[in-house]
Amino acid sequence: MANKEEKADEKQSSWKDFIYNPRTGEFIGRTASSWALIFLFYLVFYGFLAGMFSLTMWVMLQTLDDHTPRYRDRVANPGLMIRPKYLEIGFNRSIPQQYNKYVQHLESFLQLYNDSIQDANKQCTDGEYFEQDKAEEKQVCQFKRSWLRSCSGLADSTFGYSEGQPCILVKMNRVIGLRPRGDPHINCAAKRETPLQMQYFPTEGTLDKSYFPYYGKTLHANYVQPVVAVKLLLTEEDYNSELVIECKVEGTDLLNNDERDKFLGRVTFRVKVLK
Known part of the structure; x- marks a missing residue:
């Protein structure tokens, strides 16, 4: 023990x-x-x-720039998107409740394009890049809502939806420093044998060079990108059937036919209007 x-x-x-x-x-x-x-x-x-x-x-x-990403390989070419932000648009033209959401979306999107706001921006020279070398906040080129004419929502507050000829706004995504060559414009077509009549605003669906280059959110805080309004001139034969429409950016060196990316330089959407 x-x-x-x-x-x-x-x-x-x-x-x-x-x-x-x-x-x-x-x-x-x-x-x-x-x-x-x-x-x-x-x-x-x-x-x-x-x-x-x-x-x-x-x-x-x-080695980094405060305003421009060093590597931008994923967005070297811009994609296309539409407004209203629906890739499937369907409504009865006689029932406002069915197309009001599209109208409200367009109205909200175009608020920054109101003429009263755009009057404060610069009147730029068409067909020329708007180069700005100084580091301070960049100026913005005017793009007035009234230029969209019958798709502006000013004369027709329903953007053509009440008459069965809806307006679709096509816009190109922002890419810092992009300077598209040639004469970029939007061209849309229905995927069917017979062509579908359309109207473009501005004329010929032009994306003028004066809105390029874009300098980023910090330097280009008030920038508004150009849009193209496409009015679908549907006829009696076009109602009650689904239309597949593809819009592309053409007349330039930008890509629009890459099968790996359906939104690179193009966008496809469906429209069905009931009588």
């Missing part, structure tokens, strides 16, 4: 000595000077790593 107590006392004493040995002055097996050297080593080591990381980040940040 005494041997067991002695062994227990020795074991407890050894643990106490490991934590702090008063004879050697060691704490957890090391003297104070040994611990100080270890802490100094790791302080220098991790300080060096932090310094290297900070220097690397600083050098990398010097």
